[in-house]
Amino acid sequence: MKNLKPHLEEINQKAGYAEELYGIRIRYIPLIVEEKTIVFDRQNWKIKVLEEGRCLSPEEIKNLEEKILENIEKGLVELYLTLTFGEDVGLGEG
Numbered sequence: 001m002k003n004l005k006p007h008l009e010e011i012n013q014k015a016g017y018a019e020e021l022y023g024i025r026i027r028y029i030p031l032i033v034e035e036k037t038i039v040f041d042r043q044n045w046k047i048k049v050l051e052e053g054r055c056l057s058p059e060e061i062k063n064l065e066e067k068i069l070e071n072i073e074k075g076l077v078e079l080y081l082t083l084t085f086g087e088d089v090g091l092g093e094g
Helices: 005-022 058-074 076-086
Strands: 028-033 037-041 046-049
Touching: 005 028, 005 037, 005 058, 005 076, 028 058, 028 076, 046 058, 058 076
Parallel strands: none
Antiparallel strands: 028 037, 037 046
């Protein structure tokens, strides 16, 4: 998680800017969208499995860290974030 923290801080700031710009509250930021959706919960700074509503263990985060960093560096996380603006219901209103 240590390697992820600076990246999570950066995407948290971008989400904050998007909230101000578009007036849409963003709680979850998708990190991995595959068979399960892995999200960053901005409210409590936890990484979760969206479908199950559970936090990942430190070991699970470590196993997914490389994929999460890859998605952040490729711009996929920002793409996932912007795709939510076209929906009637955004990710996590409360």
